[in-house]
Amino acid sequence: MSIDDLRRFVHGTSLDAKARARLEEAVPEEFFTVPGGLTAPERHALTYERLRRAGLAAPPASELLADPPALCALLERAAIADPPLFHLMLLHYTLALGPILRFGEGQEGTRPVRESLESMASFGTLLMTEVGRSNSHLSPRTVARHDPATGGFVLSTPDVRAAKFPTNTAHPELPKTAAVYATLVHGGEERGVFVFAVPLRGPGGAVPPGVRIVPAPETTGLQVDYAAVLLEEVRVPYEAWLRDGAGIGADGAFHDPHGPAAARLTRSMGIAPPVWRAVISASAAITRASAGMLLAHSAGRSTLGRLAPRRPLTDYRNQQEAVLGALASAYALTAVAAHATAPRPSPDAAAGGDAGAGPATAWAPWSAVDRDLALLKAAATAQAQETVSACRVHSGAPGFAAVERLNAYRGLTHAYQNAGGDNELIRYDTARAMADLDRYAPPGPELGPPDDGDLDSPAVWLFLARDAERRMRDRLAGRVEAALDGGEDAFTAWNGNLALAARTADACADRVVLEILAAAAGDGPRALGPVLRLHALDRLERRASALLNEGVVPPGFLDEVWAARRRTCDELAPRAQELAAAFELPAPVAAPAAFLP
Template sequence: MTTRTQPLDELGEIVNGSRPYTLRSRLLTVLAADRAAPPDPTEDRAHRMHRQLRLLARNLPPAGELFRDPEQLAVLSECVALVDPPLYMAVLNHYALCLGSMATLAEDPTRIGRPWQALTTGRTKGVFLVTEIGDASSHLGTRTVARLDPDTREFVLDTPVPGAAKFSSVGGAGGPQTAVVCARVLVDDTDHGVFSFVVELTDNAGPLPGVEISRRIEAPSLPLDYALVRFQGVRVPHRQWLSDQAHVDADGVLHDPLGDRDARLQRTLSVGQLLWATLPSAVAAMTRQSAVQALRFSAHRRAHGRLAPGARVLDLRNQQHALLGALAEAFALTCAGRTAREIWARSRTAHHTPPPAPDGMTFSPWTAVDRPLAVLKAATVRRAAQVAAECQHRCGLAGFLHPNLLDGYHGFAHAFDTAGGDGQLILLDAGRALAQAGGGAGGGAGGTVPRAEATPDHPGWWPAVARAHEQRLRDTLRRTLQRRTRAGRTGLDLWNPLLDAAHELGAAYGARLIADAVAAAVEAVHDPELRAILHPLAALHGAVEARRAAGSLLAAGTLSPATARALPTVIDGLCDRLLPHLPLLCGAMGAPPGAVPAPLGADDYATALYDSLDRSPERPS
């Protein structure tokens, strides 16, 4: 198929945004070269991670510049996620959470001194210690304490019970590590809420005095060196307290301008906004690559089934539904990633963190920090994990081989349903907050059924359905909640039977945010040829989503049984419209040639796989 430059350019703008292309090209080049290099048999996983962080630091702008530019942080996330998912988990810890906390909560991070310098140059690996292993929702009940020593003005960090042990990727002995540790500040036994502290954990010889690190814990979905961390009287200099405008006066009294422990927790954890703003772009990049490679593999793969010996696997309708549907999902997540970055940019411009809503931290603190960003995080990683798993399944054995990267993409997205803010708790809190708030879903169709002229093969159909479904679920849950409240029920007694409904509403809200992001992106397209391609792609996303959520849609009365029964035929027609445009779509949505050294998408997969593997040495004659 011959394509003009304009559609490719405009689609590239949707996929890559206004990213710094020089940085993107440089990072992909050095990461791909590092991944393709023969492994060093003397280098274990921990040492390799430290070396890779130093490699990234040499190729990134200075830290101050990096944190002023969301687009550069998004480029870093996407490039590392594409080439090396486990490394991306370490990058999130190091840059988004550890350095990000320091950049957000310290008046001048350079005054922190040696830890800041070592982290920004990659000499030290950074981690973020917030989760405690003993309780659910531990962020709301942090038990690690930091007591102010009034004589030295140091803080003394302690883990009072085993259940307060922190969990993160701090295992192994690869070199120096520094953590941002979330701890409850006590001054004369008065609880002032949860603040962050910069704590040096290890040097080249191992844990520093007072720091206890357990043996390594394996998590196969995301292979890193995890461990438990406890503190026994660790003294933290005053300059390493990320005070965020709080201060201790000459009499040893702590003054916090926020004046409220929930507000302080929200502010301390607001570093999550940086993660949630860039993570959807990264998982979208993983999802695009999963779909593109699986499509290319299926287009070249021949089947020997008796129905049509020698037919391409991609000629099978169920394969088209799965993989073209995956490409449509990848496009939708790409649009959602752009929306997440825009939300974060607006919040940075506002220069303030909104106060927590009343009872805004019921299940977790995350939606009180930023509801749309937290829900976009939860919704996008779940969809990314489902798409990667589907692509693995549709590629057979090849989908599960490590060199093809699909297992890494799936493992990362699956693990991040819990990491970075638990998706289950985020959606529960979002559904609870929506049901308790007044008003409608916000703009547009409200609770009405979509207009008759908007059919499922139209890109505007699914945004209208998603909005109507969210409103119906919201109205139903609100009425039930009001009825139970009038009957005198409170707390867990009030909410326990409604948790599934709250989660369903939170998920519907996430689906609507993504649908709106797709609609906005398609509406902004100027080139008529590209609009003709993206309309069926957007419509396919909607039809696939509706088919997946048909049970909920039918139960709520948002979708009629006849429409639900027609969805497979609609998907057939949309696939037929998209198949001629696959070269353009795959070319624009896949990684640049050579950037991801995985053999799966090669024209001759078997040869590419064989060439990528080490050979056994020849036997002597």
């Protein structure tokens, strides 16, 4: 079994060496470090300058957006280099340019804004979330009104609670172009949520009339130039409306071939799948980097504990399982990312791809766009956050104080619990679709665990995951139905069951992930089998409380998981370096922190 097989698994086969090299050169090793002593605005300016250089060196934006593995590879590289660069790059390509290319297709008038973003003369920003209310995406209070006198639109934020926040618009000298999500009001009626392309800051950072930008205090979690934006009667031309086939005729009549307004919301949110693919890929990439760093910290480190002075740190099961578990989590997320970026039949090809085939939603628009991809985004960011945090803790003080990288990765995974579609809300909408059997079929019952319940067998992980998912769904559906039958309203019926709902969605995500791992273990290099098994065991351990609660497993289950994990770690320990080497981490990440003389 050669390391090349593992490398091929990690990097996939969709990009050839030349394409990969070009993307790597777009984010050169210099971008992996930030010089000391910068003020916050200088740091932000540096990130934008690097974004500009990356964008000019990479293939054209339209090519990247049409090629998910290439865009994801570029964004992965940015994520491990510098999380703020990833965040700004993601916004620029998928959330600013994405809607312009998609919804403004064929609109000649969008050419100037598109070209300014494609040439990196301006940076993209997203004005979607509003600060004062939860679930603001479902119904933005920022409105766009058609002005018959000019033929254009007037965009208005009604009050400060409807300010768009967060946005990356604070830097006073940098050009920004926004994708603004607003409710189009016409003829006294709300016509749905549409996107408008609006220059927010000109070449030197100047703000056009009516745009008010309020910089946020400096933060360190994911350092970008956050600001709130208020639009006070901002006038934009008709062509700023990314119409996506809708229009207002010469007679003033509004038409939307993709209406009614609720369908339009889902369609406008259909820009999310490229975001989710990139976030899942980046989650895998920073998990690989964190696992490599933890191994670098741990390997060869000696201990002084009195049970066995000078015993290597990784002889202790806790550290060994943390290191190997992190490597396994990285391989598992890599498999999930390959699954998410692989071509698949669009859930709604007829509607222009990606959007709108999902279930009805109550908490957020995301599951309606693509339930499975949204759920995988939530699962991948949750897993990455857990693993990256564990890598930080197991790297001790050097992992916190000697190098910023693990803190920065942790900031990124933490931010994306909310950003890119709030994980918690995605879980609730998933659970509701499961309970209602809305475009969801539960796993069928099976007689008992195959392979004598041997936890080494992928068939057994799948049996446990499917059994848990079915039982939880049935119980959730039964409880909500009973509450509704008993006269409770929908809010009360669901509100009493949110803990079970979140766990039920997790059970679905676990089953989907374990199916991906079982397939990868079957198709991939043989060396992958025990690695993915270790991750499956970690996942089953994490879910043991739910498995026990549902009666899927009896008391004593954890002892079995721990024994299987010890066996698997014994098998993997001699190969830890090889497993990390296959990640091919860039030198600045792979090298242990060395600032001491």
